[in-house]
Amino acid sequence: MVDALFTDSLLPRQPQELAPGVIHLPGWLSVEQQDFLVAQFHRWGAGSIPPHHPEIYGKKMSVKLTSLGWHWSNYSYSRSAPEFGGRAPASVPDWLVGVGRKALQDAYSSSHASYWPQLSEPELVAWAATYSPDMALINYYAPGTSMGMHQDKEERSSAPVVSLSIGQTALFRAGNTETKTRPYQDILLASGDLLVFGGPSRFMYHGVPKLLEGTTPSGCLLPEGRINITLRVTGLHPSEKQA
Template sequence: MNEPLFGAEPVTVAPGAVHVPGWLDTGAQRDLVERCRQWARGPGGMVQHRMPRGGAMSVRMTALGWYWEPYRYSRRLPGGEPVPPFPPVLGELARAGVAAASGAPPRADDPPYDVALVNFYDADARMGMHQDREERADVPVVSLSLGDTCVFRFGNTQTRTRPYTDVELGSGDLFVFGGPARMAYHGVPRTRPGTAPAGIGLERGRLNITIRATGLE
């Protein structure tokens, strides 16, 4: 696939949380959009998970490497089939993303990236404030955005409420959070329909690829 744009200026949103606008060029975005379509057609499909209290998430999701459902990981899909494997290309992008955000490569002794969640947001989809806390590894989370711009709300580690910072994530943007920000609450209160750029193969909606290291056996 095409190389990411390594020249974009990183923006520190909070200690340990960095936004790199326009990190992926058009060719890289187009390649990832097509890969997301292939992954979505796999055995896991695109799922709207139900939360413990019964409500359905408005985001549709497929998982690679490990199957995620609120709030646990499994090696098997609900029907018993193996989870589709974690693609090496996403591990490469995650490591490159950490380097682009921090100016240094990931630590050699960190557990490897081994799970990706591919989320699709239509015009009405939202993501409530939450922590990524099912992982045992203290490794930065890497997020890639494709398609429509969203408002990404990045908060604090103690509460879902203020203080938080709203960041606009456009297509091709990279967001990395680790260290003191690894357990920060975050969410997507809204997207901006009709803002997807031409030429990436996604005319409407937003794809978000979140890459994590579970630290699980």
């Protein structure tokens, strides 16, 4: 009975540094910002590369994916999508680059991050101001879908990954940089949450074992499921192609 009063979902969620360079800021996006991103999600999905189930080594992912800047397929980036008539994804809009910069400024401010990047506040602001993500992966998790443990390592840059969540709460598993197995930490990513992983944890294994039922906030423009947007710096030249 008493336990039920103190479950994770009822306690206030606090900003935390899960591991060096991994910062979780609950409720970072306002409701209006979340609504705007849901509308953008529909616009992007109606563009050149519709949300689709990418195949990994011949097996379809349960999550649907579209992207900006670069097309992602089977752990590699290309400028165009052969499976969609060679069309190129739209580029990352400036406002989204700005969101990424603000995310880094907030996540790595000294009040949240004790370890990384060990810069003074003015240095940090200057550093975050140069963050230039050239790709965004936009995942849609229908209820009941998940994503296995993996590293984001197709990028040649070690710039941090910025991750935004909207819709149903996800159980997110933040692992280590060596193996898909323990040690890892499970946290809940709810609608509006920001997660940044960089520095020594940039190449951590991570995944989403499940979505929690009945957690869509009331009034959320996404009736079910979850959108996750990750911003990345590929470090690739536009003329390059991987694989």
